[in-house]
Structures are given as structure tokens and as C-alpha cells.
Amino acid sequence: MAFVILLVSLVILVVFGIMIYNSLIQQRENVRNGWSQIDVQLKRRHDLIPNLVATAGKYMQHERETLENVTKARQQAVDAGNLKDRQAAENFLTSTLRSLFAVVENYPNLKADRQMSQLHEELTSTENRIAFARQYYNDEVNRYNVAIATVPNNVIAQLFQFEKFDFFEIENIEQRQAPKVEF
Amino acid sequence: MPYSFTQIEQRKSYVIQTVFVALFILYFLFGLILYSGAQLAWYGLRAITLERLLFKFDPAIIFPNAKELLGIAAVALLFSLAHWYYVSQNLITRVIGALRAEILNPDDAYHRTFQNIIEELQVATGGRYFTPLVIPTMAMNACAAADFEGRTIICLTEGLLAKLNRAQIEAVVAHEAGHILQGDSLETTLTISLFNLMNEFLKHYPERIFKFSFYSVRAGFASFFLVGVTILVYILLSVTHFASLVLNMFMSRQREFRADAIAVRLTRDPLALAEALYIISNNWRGAGLPGESLAPLFIVNHRANRLDEGDSLTADLFSTHPPISQRLSILLDMAYADIATLEAALAKCAHKPRTIIPALNPMPEDKWLFHREGKWVGPFGLAQLTGIDRIAPNMLVKKMGGKDVKLALDDPALRKVIQSLQTDRKLKTDDYLCPRCHVPLLAREYESTVVYQCPSCQGYLITEENVARIIVREEVGFSEDIIRMARKMQETNKKVDHVMDAGYEGRLYAADGLMCPHCRHKKARMFRRFFSTMYHVVIDKCVFCGRVWFDKDELEILQFLIEEGRAGYAATRKDNV
Numbered sequence: 080m081a082f083v084i085l086l087v088s089l090v091i092l093v094v095f096g097i098m099i100y101n102s103l104i105q106q107r108e109n110v111r112n113g114w115s116q117i118d119v120q121l122k123r124r125h126d127l128i129p130n131l132v133a134t135a136g137k138y139m140q141h142e143r144e145t146l147e148n149v150t151k152a153r154q155q156a157v158d159a160g161n162l163k164d165r166q167a168a169e170n171f172l173t174s175t176l177r178s179l180f181a182v183v184e185n186y187p188n189l190k191a192d193r194q195m196s197q198l199h200e201e202l203t204s205t206e207n208r209i210a211f212a213r214q215y216y217n218d219e220v221n222r223y224n225v226a227i228a229t230v231p232n233n234v235i236a237q238l239f240q241f242e243k244f245d246f247f248e249i250e251n252i253e254q255r256q257a258p259k260v261e262f
Numbered sequence: 263m264p265y266s267f268t269q270i271e272q273r274k275s276y277v278i279q280t281v282f283v284a285l286f287i288l289y290f291l292f293g294l295i296l297y298s299g300a301q302l303a304w305y306g307l308r309a310i311t312l313e314r315l316l317f318k319f320d321p322a323i324i325f326p327n328a329k330e331l332l333g334i335a336a337v338a339l340l341f342s343l344a345h346w347y348y349v350s351q352n353l354i355t356r357v358i359g360a361l362r363a364e365i366l367n368p369d370d371a372y373h374r375t376f377q378n379i380i381e382e383l384q385v386a387t388g389g390r391y392f393t394p395l396v397i398p399t400m401a402m403n404a405c406a407a408a409d410f411e412g413r414t415i416i417c418l419t420e421g422l423l424a425k426l427n428r429a430q431i432e433a434v435v436a437h438e439a440g441h442i443l444q445g446d447s448l449e450t451t452l453t454i455s456l457f458n459l460m461n462e463f464l465k466h467y468p469e470r471i472f473k474f475s476f477y478s479v480r481a482g483f484a485s486f487f488l489v490g491v492t493i494l495v496y497i498l499l500s501v502t503h504f505a506s507l508v509l510n511m512f513m514s515r516q517r518e519f520r521a522d523a524i525a526v527r528l529t530r531d532p533l534a535l536a537e538a539l540y541i542i543s544n545n546w547r548g549a550g551l552p553g554e555s556l557a558p559l560f561i562v563n564h565r566a567n568r569l570d571e572g573d574s575l576t577a578d579l580f581s582t583h584p585p586i587s588q589r590l591s592i593l594l595d596m597a598y599a600d601i602a603t604l605e606a607a608l609a610k611c612a613h614k615p616r617t618i619i620p621a622l623n624p625m626p627e628d629k630w631l632f633h634r635e636g637k638w639v640g641p642f643g644l645a646q647l648t649g650i651d652r653i654a655p656n657m658l659v660k661k662m663g664g665k666d667v668k669l670a671l672d673d674p675a676l677r678k679v680i681q682s683l684q685t686d687r688k689l690k691t692d693d694y695l696c697p698r699c700h701v702p703l704l705a706r707e708y709e710s711t712v713v714y715q716c717p718s719c720q721g722y723l724i725t726e727e728n729v730a731r732i733i734v735r736e737e738v739g740f741s742e743d744i745i746r747m748a749r750k751m752q753e754t755n756k757k758v759d760h761v762m763d764a765g766y767e768g769r770l771y772a773a774d775g776l777m778c779p780h781c782r783h784k785k786a787r788m789f790r791r792f793f794s795t796m797y798h799v800v801i802d803k804c805v806f807c808g809r810v811w812f813d814k815d816e817l818e819i820l821q822f823l824i825e826e827g828r829a830g831y832a833a834t835r836k837d838n839v
């Protein structure tokens with residue numbers, strides 16, 4: 080009788096353990112999906128920038144340095160490897176774009192250009208998508224990190240070596256301020 | 263998200279079952295009333311014909327016995343199942359039809375922004391897509407709907423897209439997405455489709471029947487029949503209205519608070535949603551427009567009413583929207599702000615920068631001579647050549663200053679015009695010709711949407727839906743000349759006694775009206791009328807496609823008059839508050 084009770088308890092524990100394991104796998108995949116979304120949106124931004132530089136260059140012949148900075152920052156972001164480097168490169172690209180749009184303010188013809196206003200809308204949308212993708216990723220990371228730290232999930236997590244993910248953070252205080260772009 | 267997927271599905275099933283039971287009870291009650299009424303009528307008929315005295319009337323005769331009750335229940339069940347099956351098919355299609363919602367126009371800047379916002383929320387929700395649609399009205403409102411196949415739509419009005427900034431539109435779209443994500447959109451869509459949609463469909467009929475009978479040459483029995491149909495329609499309207507009021511009890515006001523909370527969670531911007539609700543509630547929300555019966559789907563009720571603003575049990579039972587002041591209060595608390603701060607922020611960005619649209623570049627200086635009756639006649643520009651005297655494909659022409667003589671059809675510029683003038687197939691936008699000058703129209707952007715303008719006479723060809731967009735967007739500024747002409751037109755119109763009937767389309771159809779550039783292949787003429795009885799700007803409108811032709815300056819004058827009228831009305835409202 081005791082043996083039967085022990086066996087049943089063991090089976091229940093195993094089933095419970097499987098459920099926890101599956102749930103952690105699901106959450107880990109959600110985190111990876113969230114990261115791939117950030118990737119997709121960052122690539123979208125990289126693809127828009129050459130068009131932006133070409134359109135702006137038609138009107139801003141004397142702002143070569145600003146345009147070159149944007150091009151270089153874009154290339155750095157494309158070439159970046161690990162997460163830390165990518166974060167730094169993307170944050171730098173955001174600041175160069177902010178400088179470019181600040182200079183665009185001095186060129187009313189450029190501001191009125193239809194292609195420029197479309198590009199501005201696309202870039203605004205891309206920045207928002209990156210922000211939402213980060214938000215979604217960070218929410219999923221938070222959910223996953225809490226799950227693997229709380230009892231009894233932490234037992235299964237340590238057994239199968241589930242590791243924490245890092246949040247996608249902004250490094251500098253200045254970059255926490257939202258860029259103000261007005262047309 | 264506030265609920266897990268399983269919880270949402272369980273709650274959905276519970277509500278759907280409850281609504282079905284309510285539908286069955288309604289049909290059962292209708293059946294009982296009809297049965298009792300029929301019994302009473304039958305007894306009354308027999309009493310009159312067989313001269314039975316009323317004091318022998320037994321009330322029990324009008325109440326069904328157990329067998330008859332079962333029969334009524336069975337019939338009610340059949341009707342409920344049939345009704346349920348009918349409404350659950352093509353649910354979204356019927357809602358879209360009732361709202362007159364349309365797909366987005368990729369050439370329109372505001373629609374592109376809306377599309378982008380939908381895609382941003384797709385990222386925010388981890389991949390959930392909502393189909394965006396636009397309701398072509400100047401009112402401000404938004405709604406969402408869903409069906410059993412998982413299709414979801416979010417509709418915004420043109421007025422909302424024009425008047426709100428990007429952050430505010432995003433907050434509104436997130437609110438509608440919140441309804442879909444928490445699962446109540448399907449319940450609401452299904453519930454309103456049971457009777458509200460029927461109400462929406464029927465309410466236009468009395469007017470149509472009245473118009474038909476008024477203008478019909480038939481009299482006597484036919485008119486009597488139409489009056490009978492109208493009365494029947496009004497009875498049905500009362501029944502559907504009562505039934506929809508009953509079913510409104512199943513739509514909790516709390517769902518609006520939950521959707522607000524989800525919107526804030528998605529956008530992290532409670533102030534933007536508060537601003538949007540404030541602006542919408544202080545503008546025309548669509549009262550009197552198609553789709554008003556579907557008010558439970560919308561972010562704000564079309565009509566401001568005491569029931570919505572109340573806190574009583576009656577309000578909780580029968581109102582589908584909570585008080586706006588309460589919603590604003592909750593959102594402003596989240597944003598650590600108050601109404602005064604909100605109003606100050608809105609007042610600061612109330613005025614959009616305006617642009618005066620420059621005239622199109624003048625026509626190219628190409629001129630031609632054409633050969634007629636043994637001599638060269640001209641020179642004529644393109645507008646003159648195509649405007650006069652039927653240019654023919656086999657006419658001999660030569661360009662001014664050139665030596666080559668060729669057939670008109672061999673000249674590229676003339677060939678384009680000749681082919682468009684003589685075609686019997688549907689024209690593409692590239693083939694549009696000015697109805698006055700017969701010069702090819704050029705596409706240009708006006709108020710962030712595409713219009714077609716003649717480079718010669720500067721007239722505009724605008725689609726019907728774009729007219730409303732252009733009027734509501736208020737991006738264009740007005741020159742002194744336009745303002746002067748508009749004021750002069752107002753003064754002149756005050757002296758006019760007889761106003762043309764702008765309401766009944768077709769009355770003013772003229773055989774020598776302008777040829778519609780889009781419907782040229784049908785030889786469709788545009789008819790001339792005032793834009794409305796209030797704004798006496800003369801326009802030409804095509805009966806087939808609805809496209810409108812504005813001659814030079816007419817569009818700007820109309821916009822100026824409408825904006826001035828609106829500003830005057832708003833000032834009056836402020837004074838009377």
C-alpha cells in the first residue's frame with residue numbers, strides 16, 4: 080500500500096515537473112520570438128536609412144558630415160555582433176538620426192518634400208515598432224526570469240539549466256529622453 | 263493582459279450561451295403575445311359573428327395550455343436557432359456594410375499612418391493583426407468587431423484621423439485592440455448583430471418608402487399599400503429596438519474600463535488616451551449617421567445621453583458606455599494630471615501649421631498648326647486644339663517651329679488626348695482629361711490625399727470620399743484673394759431668393775453638362791448643383807461614380823466657408839455654455 084502511494088506520488092511529481100518544464104520552454108521561446116521581432120524592426124530601420132540620406136542629400140549639400148555620421152552609424156549597427164554591442168550601436172544610430180532631423184528643421188523645402196515626409200512617417204513608425212518590440216521583449220523576459228526564479232519552477236530551471244535573459248536597456252541618461260522631431 | 267487565454271474562452275462561451283438563452287426567451291415571449299393576440303382576435307370575431315355576449319368571455323381562453331406552451335417553445339427554439347445561424351454567418355461583412363466602412367487608400371498620408379499604427383500594435387501584442395478600415399464621415403469615433411472565424415476589424419472615422427495626433431490615434435486603436443484581446447469584441451459584435459443590425463437596416467426604409475410614394479405617379483391603392491408597409495416597418499423597428507435594449511444588459515460597461523486599461527498597458531501613455539476621449543466627447547460623434555444603432559461597438563456613444571452619464575442600477579443595466587468623466591478621471595490619475603492640465607496641453611497644439619497650395623505649373627509652350635481646307639491654321643496650344651472643333655486622328659498637324667508634318671494620331675501628346683476622347687473602355691487615372699480643356703489631368707497631393715488637377719484651367723477632379731477628407735483635414739491655408747472671393751459669394755448669395763434644389767440628385771441633369779473624366783466611356787454627363795443648401799458653391803457631380811469637379815478656386819472657397827462656419831458655431835457654443 081505504501082509502495083502504491085509512493086508510486087502515485089512519484090507519477091504526480093513527474094507529471095507536474097513535465098508541465099513546469101513545458102511552460103518554461105514556452106516562455107523561453109516567447110522571449111526568443113520577442114528578440115527576433117526587435118531584430119526585424121532594427122533591420123527595417125537599417126533599410127530605410129540609405130533612402131533617407133539620399134533624399135536629404137539632394138537638399139542638404141552643405142551638411143555632408145551629418146549625413147556621413149548617419150551612414151557610418153548605420154553600418155556599425157549592421158556589423159555589430161553580441162547583444163551589448165548591438166544595443167550600443169543602435170542607441171548611437173538613434174542619436175545620429177536625432178541630429179539629422181534637428182538639422183532638417185533648417186531646410187523648409189526638404190521638410191515639404193513629399194518623399195521626405197513619407198520617410199519621416201516610416202522612420203517614426205519604425206522607432207515606435209522598435210520601442211514596442213523592446214517593450215514586448217522586456218515583458219516576456221520579465222515573465223520568464225520571474226518564472227525560473229520562483230518556487231517550484233526554480234528546481235526544474237536549475238535541473239535543466241534555464242538561464243536568465245538580459246533586458247534590452249538604454250545605456251545613457253540622455254538617450255532616455257524621447258527625441259523631439261517636429262515638421 | 264488581464265485574462266489568460268483559457269479564462270477568455272470560458273468567459274466567451276458563458277456569455278454566448280447566456281445571449282442565446284435571452285434570444286430564445288425573447289422569441290418565446292413574442293410567440294406567447296402573438297398566440298394570445300390571435301386567440302383574442304379569433305374569439306372576438308366569433309363573438310361578433312355568432313352574437314355571443316361579452317360577459318361570457320373566459321380570460322383563460324387566451325392563455326395556452328401545457329401542450330400549446332411546448333409548441334410555442336419549440337417554434338421559438340427553431341426561430342432562435344435559425345436567427346442565430348443567420349447572424350453568425352458573414353458577421354463582419356454585415357457590420358462593415360452597416361458602417362459603410364472602406365479599406366485604406368495607400369495614396370493617402372493619413373491612411374498610411376493608420377496602417378503603420380496597426381502594424382506597431384501588431385508588434386506590441388506579439389503578432390496579433392487587426393484589419394484597419396475607415397468610415398468616411400467627418401464625425402469622430404472608433405469601433406472594433408470580431409467574428410467566429412477569428413477575423414477582427416478596427417474602424418476609425420475620417421474625422422478622427424484628421425483631428426487627433428499620432429499618439430492619440432495610437433491610444434484609440436490600442437483601446438479597440440484591447441476589446442479584441444480581452445475577448446468581449448466577439449460577444450458585442452454577436453449581440454448587436456441580433457437586433458441592432460436589423461434596426462439599422464430597417465430605419466432607412468420609412469424615408470425611402472415616403473420618398474418613393476411622394477414622387478410616384480401612382481395613387482390610390484398603391485399608396486395605401488405603401489402606408490401599410492411603412493406602419494409594419496415602424497412596428498418591427500419598435501420590436502427590434504426593445505429587443506436590443508434587453509440584450510444591452512449583457513454588455514457590461516466595465517468592458518470599456520478594461521479596454522482603457524489594456525490601451526494604457528500597451529502604449530504606456532494614459533494622457534494620450536485621455537486627450538483623445540476628451541476631444542471625441544466634445545465633437546460630433548456621428549449622431550444621425552449610418553451605424554448609429556451599432557453604438558455599443560464604438561469607443562464613445564454617438565449621442566450624449568443622461569443614461570450613459572448616470573451611476574444608477576438602470577444605467578448599469580441598460581447603458582453600454584460608462585460616464586466619460588469617470589474614464590477621464592481614471593486615466594488622468596494614472597498620468598498624474600488633471601483636467602486643467604489636459605485642456606491647457608490641448609489648447610497649445612490646437613492650431614496646425616497651414617500651407618497655401620501653389621498653382622500647378624503652367625502648360626508647356628508647345629503649339630501646333632493643323633491643316634484645314636488647304637491651309638495651315640493656328641498656332642494653337644494643346645487646350646485650344648482639343649477644345650475646338652473635334653480634333654480628328656487623321657488631321658495633318660505640325661509643331662510650331664518644326665518642319666515635320668504628321669497625322670495627329672502620330673503625335674504623342676495629341677494621340678493621348680484623341681484616344682481618351684474616343685475610347686469606349688474604362689479609363690485609368692493617367693487617361694483623365696479635363697472636362698473643360700480636354701487637357702490631361704495631373705495627379706497631385708492636396709490635404710494629404712491624391713486629387714487630379716488641370717494645369718490649364720486649375721480645376722480639380724476629386725472622388726466623393728476625398729471631398730469629406732479634404733474638408734475635415736484643414737491643412738490648406740487661404741490667400742487674401744480666396745478670402746475676398748468667399749466673402750463676396752456670401753454677400754451675393756444672401757440676396758438670392760430662389761435656391762436650387764441641391765437635395766434631389768438628378769433633377770438638374772443637363773444634356774450639355776461636363777463630361778465626367780472617369781465615366782467618359784459611358785458618355786456620362788455631370789450635373790450642376792450647389793455643394794449644399796448652406797454652401798452655395800457650384801460644383802459638377804457625376805451621377806455614376808460620384809466624382810466632383812471644382813473649377814478654379816471653388817474648392818478653396820468652399821473649405822474657407824465651411825471652416826469659418828464651424829469656427830462661428832464653436833464660438834457660439836462657448837458663449838452659451
